[in-house]
Amino acid sequence: MSMNLRLGTRASTLATTQSGMVADDIVARAAVRGVEVTVELVEISTKGDRTQGSLVGLSEVGVFVNALRDALLNDECDLIVHSLKDMPVGAHPELDLVAVTEREDVRDALCGGGLTLAELPEGARVGTSSPRRAAQVRALRPDLEVADLRGNVDSRLARVGNDFDAVILAAAGLARLGRSDEVSEFFTTTQMVPAPGQGALGVEIRADAAAEIAEVVGAVNHPHTRAAVTAERTMLEVLEAGCATPVAAHAVVVGNTLRLTTRVTNLTGTLVLNETDSGSVADAGSVGRSAGWALMGRGAARLMGRS
Known part of the structure; x- marks a missing residue:
């Protein structure tokens, strides 16, 4: 055949x-x-x-x-x-x-000409196209200037050392293009919770x-990846959030248990909601729904700019 x-x-x-x-x-x-x-x-x-x-x-x-x-x-x-x-x-x-x-590296990566986030000078200019990354960077380093950046990976990396001191990209995309050597620092998933479905x-x-x-x-x-992203994306659906909102989620499967970490941040990075939920892999959608409703109950809509 x-x-x-x-x-x-x-x-x-x-x-x-x-x-x-x-x-x-x-x-x-x-x-x-x-x-x-x-x-x-x-x-x-x-x-x-x-x-x-x-x-x-x-x-x-x-x-x-x-x-x-x-x-x-x-x-x-x-x-x-x-x-x-x-x-x-x-x-x-x-x-x-x-x-x-099967999911690749889920982390976000800072490309800063060899400098980590902590080593960037006060007021350094950091570029990202993602409101989620921008909000979480502002939460980690309120002194930085975070500005919108678009274009392909090569054009974004080319701006480091020119009009940007650093840019933030997905580790998976850099790895797929063979550009991981440009990374100054990989953020942990606790420092910067990834986007739902990232990687x-x-x-x-x-x-x-x-x-x-x-x-x-x-x-x-890949069943485990599918379960993880189902939980992440179901949470996103409950929040009625899209790419323009600073909503993050990361699910990990260990054995038959799925553990979901979610984060909603306001655009300035001054208010952060964290939620952790777990359940059976078979109930991935239910875990995501529980996380979404818990976040809504704690004021997620206000953080996302909705009343």
Whole structure:
């Protein structure tokens, strides 16, 4: 049996690298079962790639997801790969999240020309595109100037030592691009709680796709990662929060127990809510819901700028 698949991806170096990793994994796992699969990358342009301004607000509606989903629904490709932290939390009625890949390094990383956060001079300028990272950095170092920064990984790193003293990026993305040597400091997940879904990739196919496609693509699913991100993203759904809000979550699976740490911070980093919940891996969604409602009960909406 042989199968040819078209994988829709953004054209950025990081996106094509991530998509290539998933493609290789699909091919390898199929080969073990005696199925010959080829995967062709199909580059899809997104509004986010064409927009030069800040993505805060735009990313809230999944700016990097919609064009890929349209291409999938229009039969321009057979599967698409997303960074899970960019995906809207609600399920798409015509698509199936058939796999969540094994999570890579979940941490955030400071790239500061060799200087750690503590070593940055007072008033240093730090760049990030994430309100979550900005708020948590302000909580750790209120004296720093945190400014919005966008562009691909290479362009962000190139600004260190120019108009920025440091930038903050996801450790997983840097590792996938072979740029981990640029990291001055990896934040612990206690210092800076990651974004829900950070470090994991989601793979979508059409809900009416052939069973053979669902089986071959679904083979790259990693159950423990899927449980962890389900808890994280369910909490996000309860809070009705998107990428433009400083909401963080990190779930860890040990045996049959899932432990979820969540954090909501106001934009200035002066008010912080922390919540820790745990439960069975099989009840990952319930753990996330409990965390979300606990945070709402403690005033999370006010911290996120809602009354």
